[in-house]
Amino acid sequence: MSGLTDRYGRTAVDLRVSLTDRCNLRCTYCMPAEGLAWLPKTTLLTDDEVVRLVSVAVEELGVREVRFTGGEPLLRPGLTEIVARTTALEPRPRVSITTNGIGLTRTAAALEAAGLDRVNVSLDTLRPERFKELSLRDRLTDTLDGLAAAAEAGLTPVKINTVLMRGVNDDEAVDLLAFALEHGYRLRFIEQMPLDAQHGWRRDEMVTAEEILASLRAAYTLAPSDKPRGAAPAEEWLVDGGPATVGVIGSVTRPFCGDCDRTRLTADGQVRACLFATTETDLRGALRAGAANAELADLWRGAMRAKKPGHDIDDPSFLQPPRPMSAIGG
Structure with a gap:
């Protein structure tokens, strides 16, 4: 079996x-605020196609970890069944989701029963008014309840993903870590990346690793794991x-x-070889045209062979992907 190995x-x-x-x-x-032009439903993969x-990927190409993302994956009606069918594959991959947590109170137990291993929950603030300002929705309580529901269902370790923004929520780093430590969650701070739909990202506004x-060292002693x-x-x-840890993902300054x-x-x-790729390889078209698994696997291998050595954010020629993060998948 030949896996997804690139030229590097x-x-x-x-x-x-x-x-x-x-x-x-x-x-x-x-x-x-008004949202985006959503993908037409006819272009979306069906549950069977997913x-x-x-x-x-698992049986032909050696994939061992599968994470379902969005947008917001809990909005997918067939999510639980997709998870159950994925965890039934041989060899069984580890399966997780990245979510905003809204809806976990009603789905966490069913997802665990379907075989889901764990969740990553996005949480950028612990302040209700700030949450509303950032997300334009008053749903902080729902996200916090979702975290608790995931932990209670055994979807552990429950991880929190936080993006700090200068002058917006960068004063909450210590509070967020204290919250994670208190509840037994694993917190990871992520540098803000140029993947917004508005293309308004500026490096000088990004809070670096x-x-x-x-900020964290002002309240805690940190040592490399x-x-x-x-x-x-x-x-x-x-x-x-x-033994508690905190993670920092320096996608921009520490690639x-x-x-x-x-x-x-x-x-x-569409297969994307990199989060910042500007090209994609269409598997949906081949699948719907009747391609066999071996043909789909070959297309996927070709897509990954073309992967670049890095994202080139620091290169003057860097171009932000035309698709935003919500359409690419986290």
């Missing part, structure tokens, strides 16, 4: 699958000697492209 010797074993480009929040750094392509660590990082995007730090092990599938069936 990296092998993709981690698949991110977007199930929808729709979301029930309107986070200002992600999409405009599972078919995931099975190709170094600034995040400096002795756990090998491997292809993980987060640098892990022991908090006050451990980890050389160790990247990810491949991405959009909700409309």
Whole structure:
């Protein structure tokens, strides 16, 4: 079996699958208040098509981790069944979702029963009014309840993803870590990336990994984790000697492209070799034209062979992908 190895010797074993480009929040750094022009329903992969392509990735191409994303994946009506069918594949992949947490109170137990291993929940503030300003929805309580429901259902470790923005929520780093430590969640701070629909990202407005660590060190002692990082995007730090940790993902200032092990599938069936790719490979068209699994696998291999060595954000020629994060999948 030949896997998804690119020209630079990296092998993709981690698949991110977007199930929808729709979301029930309107986070200002992600999409405009009025939302976006959603993908036509006829272009979206059906549940059967999602599972078919995931099975190709797992059974033919050596993928070991599958994460379902969006948009907001909990908006996908067939999510639980998709998870159950994915965890039934051989060899069984580890399966997780990235979500805003809204809806986990009603779905966490069913997702765990379907075999879901864990969740990542996006949470950028603990202040209700600030949450409303950032997301244009008054749903902080729902997100916090969703975190608790995930933990109660055993979807652990429950991870929190936080994007700090200068002059917006960068004063909450310590509070967010204290909250995560109190509840046993694993917090990861992520540098804001140029993936907003408005194309308004500016590097000088981004809170850097170094600034995040400096803020945390004002209240905690941080030491590098002795756990090998491997292809993980987060640098892990022991908090006050451990065992609790905090992660920092410096996608822009501390890129980890050389160790990247990810491949991405959009909700409309396009393979992306990189989060910042400006080209895609269409699997949906081939699948609907009757392609066999071997043909789909070959198309996927070709897409990954064309992967660039890095995202080139610091290069003057860098172009932001035409699709925003909500359409690419986190």
